[in-house]
Amino acid sequence: MLALYSSLATISLIVFIAQLLVSLLIAIVSIIGYTSYRSNTLLYLSASFFLIALGVSSQSIYQTNGSAFLQLFGAISETAGYFILAISHVYTVRSSIMTPSLSLSFALMLPSSFLIYTVIKSVSFFLLLYIFAETAIFAIQNKSKAALIPSAGFLLLTFSTYTNLFLNTLTFNLVLIEIAKLLGFLILAAPLTVFVLRRGHKGS
Numbered sequence: 001m002l003a004l005y006s007s008l009a010t011i012s013l014i015v016f017i018a019q020l021l022v023s024l025l026i027a028i029v030s031i032i033g034y035t036s037y038r039s040n041t042l043l044y045l046s047a048s049f050f051l052i053a054l055g056v057s058s059q060s061i062y063q064t065n066g067s068a069f070l071q072l073f074g075a076i077s078e079t080a081g082y083f084i085l086a087i088s089h090v091y092t093v094r095s096s097i098m099t100p101s102l103s104l105s106f107a108l109m110l111p112s113s114f115l116i117y118t119v120i121k122s123v124s125f126f127l128l129l130y131i132f133a134e135t136a137i138f139a140i141q142n143k144s145k146a147a148l149i150p151s152a153g154f155l156l157l158t159f160s161t162y163t164n165l166f167l168n169t170l171t172f173n174l175v176l177i178e179i180a181k182l183l184g185f186l187i188l189a190a191p192l193t194v195f196v197l198r199r200g201h202k203g204s
Helices: 002-037 040-065 068-092 099-107 116-141 145-164 172-203
Strands: none
Touching: 002 040, 002 172, 040 068, 068 116, 116 145, 145 172
């Protein structure tokens, strides 16, 4: 049993490190894109994923020493990152979705806990739900296949954040959820990196 827990802890740490690297990649590529094109969207994206990377790194350290402060700080940093991302979507996507009613439909699904950490993660869930819905509706209304890719990434992040609300201990299911989150980051990173590199190549 101890060996299994140790293996799960190792895998979980590797996944957290991978999440950190991918989120930093998104932030760095975004800031490179911003310096080239002066796009406020890329600036918001960079700030967002720097905060997310900070949150992921804090929570990965939490996995090793169990510091409640680091867990809470990581959750706050990630939520701040998702908040900036949501604000960016308000000004760039501008779909007609009624997010308050959409969020309300999920409110009864949240666990009945008033812990600060759970509340903060719940805010992250609603922010990601908003971002996913905005992106998906934009893709459908504009028949944009390219927008379906980030929609899939945000869907995985939303799913992993919501499911994480119910899991407080290191289990195999928790590791799978963190892997789903990592896949979400990768899906978001791929088209962004290709876009910035292609535009940079054309510009040169």
